[in-house]
Amino acid sequence: MSEVNAQKAHYERILETYDAHYYDHWSMRYREEFIFDAMWRGLDFNGKLIADLACGSGQNSAALLRHYPEAKTRGFDISPSACAAYTERVGAPAYECDLTRSVAVDEKFDAAMVVGGLHHLVADLPRALENIASLLKPGAIFMMQEPNSRFFLEAVRNVWYRLDSSFDYANEHALDHDALLASANGRFRPLDVTYFGGPAYFGVLNSMILRVPLKLKPAISPPLMAVERVWNRLPGKWPHNVFLARWIRA
Numbered sequence: 001m002s003e004v005n006a007q008k009a010h011y012e013r014i015l016e017t018y019d020a021h022y023y024d025h026w027s028m029r030y031r032e033e034f035i036f037d038a039m040w041r042g043l044d045f046n047g048k049l050i051a052d053l054a055c056g057s058g059q060n061s062a063a064l065l066r067h068y069p070e071a072k073t074r075g076f077d078i079s080p081s082a083c084a085a086y087t088e089r090v091g092a093p094a095y096e097c098d099l100t101r102s103v104a105v106d107e108k109f110d111a112a113m114v115v116g117g118l119h120h121l122v123a124d125l126p127r128a129l130e131n132i133a134s135l136l137k138p139g140a141i142f143m144m145q146e147p148n149s150r151f152f153l154e155a156v157r158n159v160w161y162r163l164d165s166s167f168d169y170a171n172e173h174a175l176d177h178d179a180l181l182a183s184a185n186g187r188f189r190p191l192d193v194t195y196f197g198g199p200a201y202f203g204v205l206n207s208m209i210l211r212v213p214l215k216l217k218p219a220i221s222p223p224l225m226a227v228e229r230v231w232n233r234l235p236g237k238w239p240h241n242v243f244l245a246r247w248i249r250a
Contacts, residue, residue, distance in 0.1 A: 013220035017208060022215060023059040026221040031207045033117060034228065036242050038194060039143045047201040048110035051135050054078075054117025055094060057085035064113070065090070072170040074107065100124040103131045112136055118180070120172045126183045133187040136249040142188060145244045147174035148195060177243050190248035191213060197241035198231030200224040 043215040045068040052061045065071060075094030083094035089247030097103050100123050112132060121128040136142065151157065154174060177193050202210060203224045207217060231239070 013117055020208075021056075022154065022205065023057070024106075026217045027121065027205050027207070028059070028063070029221070030200060030225065030228075031060070031115070033061065033225070034196060034200075035145050035195035035244065036067070038196075039065070039246070041111065041147065043111075043141065044068065045054065045111060049074070049107060049198070051076060051112040051132075052086075053112055053114040053118065053132065055086050055101065058087075058089035058094070060113065060115050061086070061090045061092070074105075074109070076103070099128040099131050101127070105134065105135060106158060107139045108134075109140060110137060111136050111141045111143065114250045115145050116147070118144055119146050119175050121172055122175075124139040125175075125180065126185065129180075129184040129187060133184070133249060134176065138249055140249040141224075142145050142150050142247045143190070143245075144247075145242055146177075146180075148197070148237060149174035149238055150241045151197075151241050152238045157243075175243075181247070184247075187250055189250055191246040191248055192193070193243055193245040195237050195240035195243050196228075196232040198228050198239070 004176065038042045047070050048068075050061070050064065050071055050073045051075050052058070052064075052075050055061060056079075057075045058075060061073040061075060064073065069222050073090060073092050075090065075092065076097055076099065077083050077084060077086065077094060078096065078098055086092075086094035095103075095105060100121050112135060118125070147157075153173065156172060181188065181190060181195070195199070200221070203212060204217065204221045207214070212220070228234065237243075
């Protein structure tokens with residue numbers, strides 16, 4: 001089985017459980033406060049065409065459309081089940097594709113976003129970034145949130161990725177923002193980058209990985225998110241599990 005087929009099979013296998021944990025009420029509360037607010041700050045997507053990369057079942061696009069009801073979105077995902085769920089939820093097309101290989105879409109986009117998807121494309125990140133750039137108009141914004149390889153517990157995370165069947169170890173690892181930008185070969189210029197992510201990132205957003213029962217999340221999420229607000233004020237890269245970057249298509 002090729003790496004891409006193994007990755008597709010892995011995601012198809014965990015999709016139902018993934019959706020239950022990553023898009024429940026408290027995970028969406030986390031996304032709204034700590035991801036979407038920073039990702040979309042100062043931008044207006046009304047009247048714009050947005051590519052949702054590694055779109056999953058469409059929850060991120062649905063959230064964007066609640067904020068910007070006159071925007072239009074398109075999904076891109078390796079999983080046919082996720083693409084079908086995206087179209088059903090969002091009412092827009094979703095393209096089944098592997099971004100490390102080829103993308104054939106006639107439309108050009110005003111913006112693209114990816115939430116935790118690029119680190120699944122480590123088989124060929126330069127090719128993936130080339131394909132993403134080909135989807136975007138000059139001056140379009142590319143927004144991403146990805147695990148930060150400069151995190152002080154990165155060695156622990158690497159062991160965790162290797163041992164835990166929830167991960168597809170051969171096809172995913174945390175990313176270094178600066179190295180990622182360099183691998184884009186001048187196709188993008190950075191707008192801004194911020195580092196965040198502490199206890200609530202793990203306990204709330206990644207409850208599936210920690211095997212936190214969904215019924216416990218209403219009790220543990222409010223205090224964890226309160227700690228997260230303080231944690232995110234820590235300076236530097238090393239305390240933070242993820243980065244959020246916005247680039248401009250050159």
